Amino acid sequence: MKYAFFPGCSLESTAWDFDLSTRAVFRALDIELQDIPGWVCCGSTAAHSSNASLSVALPVFNLQKAQAMGLPVMTACASCYGRLRTANHKVLHTPADRAEAERVTGHPYDGSVAVHHVLDVLVNQVGLDYIQAKISRAFSGLKVASYYGCLLTRPPEIAAFDNPEHPMTMDNLVAATGAQPVDWPYKTECCGAGLSMTHTEVVCRLGHRLLSMAREAGAECVVVACPMCQVNLDMRQADATKAHGVLPATPVMYITQLLGLALGLSRKELGLEALTVSADALLDSAAVKEKA
Amino acid sequence: MADTMQWNDTGFLEEVQQRSGTPVSACLQCHKCSTGCPVGQEMDYLPSQVMRLVHLGAESEALNSRAIWLCASCAACSTRCPMEIDVAGVMDTLRIMAIDRQVALPDAHGQQFNSSFLRSVRWHGRVFEMGMLAEYKLRSGDLFADMDKVPQMLTKGKLALLPSDGGDASGARVIFKRAEEEEKSSS
Numbered sequence: 001m002k003y004a005f006f007p008g009c010s011l012e013s014t015a016w017d018f019d020l021s022t023r024a025v026f027r028a029l030d031i032e033l034q035d036i037p038g039w040v041c042c043g044s045t046a047a048h049s050s051n052a053s054l055s056v057a058l059p060v061f062n063l064q065k066a067q068a069m070g071l072p073v074m075t076a077c078a079s080c081y082g083r084l085r086t087a088n089h090k091v092l093h094t095p096a097d098r099a100e101a102e103r104v105t106g107h108p109y110d111g112s113v114a115v116h117h118v119l120d121v122l123v124n125q126v127g128l129d130y131i132q133a134k135i136s137r138a139f140s141g142l143k144v145a146s147y148y149g150c151l152l153t154r155p156p157e158i159a160a161f162d163n164p165e166h167p168m169t170m171d172n173l174v175a176a177t178g179a180q181p182v183d184w185p186y187k188t189e190c191c192g193a194g195l196s197m198t199h200t201e202v203v204c205r206l207g208h209r210l211l212s213m214a215r216e217a218g219a220e221c222v223v224v225a226c227p228m229c230q231v232n233l234d235m236r237q238a239d240a241t242k243a244h245g246v247l248p249a250t251p252v253m254y255i256t257q258l259l260g261l262a263l264g265l266s267r268k269e270l271g272l273e274a275l276t277v278s279a280d281a282l283l284d285s286a287a288v289k290e291k292a
Numbered sequence: 293m294a295d296t297m298q299w300n301d302t303g304f305l306e307e308v309q310q311r312s313g314t315p316v317s318a319c320l321q322c323h324k325c326s327t328g329c330p331v332g333q334e335m336d337y338l339p340s341q342v343m344r345l346v347h348l349g350a351e352s353e354a355l356n357s358r359a360i361w362l363c364a365s366c367a368a369c370s371t372r373c374p375m376e377i378d379v380a381g382v383m384d385t386l387r388i389m390a391i392d393r394q395v396a397l398p399d400a401h402g403q404q405f406n407s408s409f410l411r412s413v414r415w416h417g418r419v420f421e422m423g424m425l426a427e428y429k430l431r432s433g434d435l436f437a438d439m440d441k442v443p444q445m446l447t448k449g450k451l452a453l454l455p456s457d458g459g460d461a462s463g464a465r466v467i468f469k470r471a472e473e474e475e476k477s478s479s
Contacts (some may be wrong), residue, residue, distance in 0.1 A: 009419040014450045038460035040417040045365050046409035049387045049402070052311070053478075054471035058413075061460075061467055094313065104470040150366035155378070164371050190330040190366035197428065198401035199362065200437065202334055235441060274448050 003121065004066040005033040006084065008077035009041050010227035014235075015077070017271030018227055021256035022076050022118055024270060028263045029126060029134060033074065036065050042083040045194040056097055057104035059087035063113045064105060072114040074121050076256075078226035079193070082151040084115045085158045117152060118256065119225050120161035123169040128176050136264035138178030140287040144258070145182050145219035146170035147210065149229040150190045164188070170225060170255055177262035178289065184217035186210050191232040201243070203232050208244035211237065220282055221251040223258050230254060234276045251279035304351045312385035314378040319343040325369030325379045335359040339369050339379050346382070355390040359383075361402035388475075404431040414468045417459025422451055 011019035026033050039062050048055035063084065066073045075081050090097040091111035102108055122131065148167050156164040165188060171181035189210060192203035211233060214222050224230050234252040241247050253275065260270040261283070272279055309316050319340070326338035337345065337359045345354040354360070360383050369379035390397065397403055405428050412424040429435050445451045 009421075009456075012418065012456050013421050013452050014445070016449055038417075038458065038463070040459045040461075040464045041413040041419055043413065044409070046406035046413075048365070048384050050391065050406050050410060051471055051475050052384070052388065053474040054410075054468065057467050057471050058464070061463060065460075100474055104467055104474060106466070106470075150364075150368065154367040155370045155380075188368075190364050190368065192330070193364045193366065194405075195331075195362070195364050195402075197425070197438070198405045198432075199334070202331055202362070202364075206330055235445075274450065276444065276448075 001126070002032040002034065002071055003074035003116070004069045004071040005035050006039055006042075006062060006066070006073050006075040006080060007035070008075060008080040008227070010077055014231050015227035015254075017274035018076055018230070018254045018256065020269070020271040021254055021260050021265075024265050025122075025256045025260045025263060028260070028265060029131065031121075031126065034069065034071065036062060036069065036073070038065060042080045044079050044083065048083070048086075053100055053104060055083070056087045056090050056101045059084045060091065060101040060109050061105050063087065063115070064107050064109050067109070067113050072116060074116050074118060076118045076225075076227075078117070078149060078151040079228065081115065081117045082158060087111075088113070088115060089158055117159075117161065117225070119152065119169045119173070122259075123172060124161055128172055131173070131259070132176050135177065135262045136291050137262055138289045138291060139262060140178055140289050142179040142282075142286045143182050143218050143220045144174045144179045145184050145214035145217060145222045146174055146187060146255075147191075147214070147222050147224050147229060147233070147252075148187050149224070149226050150188065150193065152225060153188055170223060173255055173259060174223060177258055179258065179262075182214070182217045182219045184213055184219065186213045191229050193228045193232070196228065196232055196236070200236070200239070204236055204240040204243050207233050207236055208240040208247070211240065211247055211250050212245075215247060215250065219250070221253060221279060223253050223255045225255050237277055249277045251275060251277050251282055253279055302349060304349045304354075305346055308346050308382060308385055308389075311389070312378065312381045314381050315375070316343055316346050316377060316382055318375040319347065319377055320375060322374060324372050324374065328368040328372055330366060330368070331362045331364055334362050339363075339383075342386070343377070343379065343382070346386075354386055355393060355395045356398060357386075358398050360386045360390065361397065361399050401432055401434075404428060407431075410468075414465060415461065416455040417461035417464040418456045420452070420455035422453065423455065 043058040363383040408428040
């Protein structure tokens with residue numbers, strides 16, 4: 001099994017620990033990731049809010065590079081995932097959009113390069129049985145809220161690997177690590193995503209709602225699979241509790257960090273020191289069953 | 293907001309439908325989009341009201357609204373619409389039209405952020421956050437917001453001091469240039 005990896009810009013900066021932990025987990029699972037050479041930004045919300053042509057052409061430019069590698073694409077960022085899949089959808093269903101993307105990139109593209117998110121690859125392609133067999137340090141009793149946010153499951157004709165209103169892939173991965181996924185109602189509510197810089201007060205309100213509900217459901221920490229969800233819940237957590245009321249400090253880890261720990265990788269190998277709200281005390285106290 | 297809405301004919305509705313590729317006229321005002329919208333309480337017009345403005349041809353109200361810039365593009369609305377209207381896609385179209393028509397935005401932060409972001413991608417092929425944030429701060433005048441985060445982000449390696457040199461920057465620049473020409477010819 002081999003994938004063309006599209007890390008996305010966040011994984012080179014605020015989410016370097018998502019990059020490190022994703023690569024470490026895939027190494028531990030013996031799955032090869034080859035970076036797409038010369039990949040460029042997908043354009044994200046800035047492009048689809050400014051120029052429709054650009055918002056399709058930037059992802060297509062990357063998909064053309066992946067097509068030359070002859071591999072399916074895997075990306076870690078939920079926004080990149082949405083933009084790459086949306087571009088494929090437009091190229092496949094709207095001939096005018098395909099023609100325009102081909103004019104802008106200067107190369108043909110038929111929309112056929114498969115695009116997967118890390119979660120989709122782990123659960124639907126690698127499989128929980130394969131992962132479970134590699135778990136060497138299973139958690140026992142750690143209560144975890146899986147937070148999917150918006151773009152991993154929406155809209156369903158674009159993000160097609162899980163249920164848009166009640167996704168379970170991340171919960172199932174949490175269960176594979178031995179930890180206990182909590183049932184909670186806000187797993188697909190939006191964190192405010194790209195409003196983080198422009199309307200910080202909105203992001204703090206939404207983050208506080210999410211963290212309060214996760215705590216009310218009994219979670220001791222939150223796992224995410226999107227760089228924006230992580231920043232908005234972790235780096236803005238102190239601002240959120242200052243504005244909207246005290247909550248116990250809640251670590252927000254990437255799913256690949258939690259999974260990596262269960263695969264026997266060290267905190268250092270997974271970049272856990274990057275978290276603003278440290279997970280160290282929680283992980284020190286968490287019960288773990290060593291497997292031979 | 294004007295006291296009396298100046299409605300035009302169906303030209304605005306037709307243009308929004310054509311540019312967004314989604315049937316706004318099918319909206320039956322069930323308000324499902326509005327009840328699920330995470331930022332509804334901050335908006336001046338709820339998403340279903342924005343759809344209604346488009347029906348009415350209330351171009352100025354729609355393009356001058358704060359709502360279109362508060363939309364976080366989470367697509368809860370598009371996912372739940374019983375008439376299969378891509379409400380989030382309509383918000384994109386309205387933002388693009390507001391910029392095209394050089395509307396005096398009631399809240400320019402979103403547009404300032406987007407253009408700082410895209411200039412960074414155009415120049416480097418990938419986002420260089422330090423440069424992008426500096427430009428955004430200068431444009432928006434929000435010089436001090438989040439400055440308390442910078443030392444910690446630097447210590448934790450979350451803000452690169454130099455732009456990434458791995459991206460195909462010259463390829464990206466050609467794409468930006470051609471995409472702008474395409475937008476000009478279509479608007």
